[in-house]
């Protein structure tokens with residue numbers, strides 16, 4: 151079993167290496183790739199140094215599975231080459247997510263879409279993964295008419311550049327490279343990605359389209375506002391749901407708590423609710439502040455936080471790899 155990681159020096163790639171170690175997935179060969187800037191450097195995996203190579207070299211080694219986290223352009227160019235060679239590609243970028251021939255997978259929800267022919271598999275956006283895991287059990291029972299999502303996203307969602315910008319600003323230095331069009335330290339930026347003609351941003355529309363695809367709900371009314379905040383440790387989301395059917399709040403809480411991959415943390419009297427300081431380094435999606443929306447008939451509000459580098463990216467991708475291995479698709 152040969153596993154390759156494209157983007158192994160990045161925030162997500164490094165997390166993938168950690169998670170393979172934690173899950174005790176030891177491939178016969180681990181092939182680590184990055185850009186020419188990093189080629190020749192070493193990264194440790196299970197106590198052994200691995201030298202970073204380029205993608206063309208990795209291609210000639212015919213890996214069984216390639217985890218891509220090197221940005222959309224790299225995925226667009228290289229994923230088809232690896233897939234044509236017979237590798238399974240698990241892609242973290244947005245390059246393939248909305249392709250109708252590519253499954254968009256959150257294993258707890260739709261791992262059954264993976265088979266020996268699905269050579270390119272897309273990992274959803276980090277904000278989408280935590281959203282769909284929290285709402286899936288409710289959609290199943292009550293049906294969802296409308297979703298209103300507001301995110302408060304960690305700088306770790308913008309890769310190394312995001313963290314570097316925030317830390318440089320905190321030291322009072324000019325960042326060498328900027329991830330955002332404004333200062334992020336001491337600020338809140340209501341822009342995720344680029345603005346589109348409809349006034350929404352690319353990150354907002356990813357939440358809309360990806361959620362509909364994963365939940366097989368092309369008609370679901372969804373509106374999103376994506377906001378970057380100067381924190382690390384996880385993305386937070388305020389989620390407002392209007393159900394098609396009546397519901398009981400206690401039953402809704404029970405359904406959320408029973409969803410695999412989700413942890414209900416909802417003790418408001420003790421001021422205990424999900425926060426990035428709690429979710430950092432953890433794999434679960436944390437849900438709290440679950441309460442009835444008293445302004446509409448079948449409404450519910452909740453607060454959902456998850457470590458975007460783990461379940462929002464690396465953990466989800468490694469779980470997909472594990473599914474491929476366990477089901478003997480390679």
Ligand SMILES: NC(=O)c1ccc[n+]([C@@H]2O[C@H](COP(=O)([O-])OP(=O)(O)OC[C@H]3O[C@@H](n4cnc5c(N)ncnc54)[C@H](OP(=O)(O)O)[C@@H]3O)[C@@H](O)[C@H]2O)c1
Pocket residue numbers: 156157158159160161162163183184185186187188189205218219220221222224242243244274275276306307308309310311458459462463
């Ligand atoms: N951060 C998140 O929460 C998150 C969540 C979900 C999905 N994603 C997606 O995952 C991808 C990586 O994100 P990140 O946060 O890890 O970014 P990052 O920290 O900036 O890392 C980028 C990685 O891509 C590599 N790379 C760049 N150009 C390359 C090339 N031509 N060939 C091979 N490797 C190349 C970089 O290598 P060098 O070090 O050599 O430059 C580095 O390893 C992006 O597509 C992002 O949208 C991120």
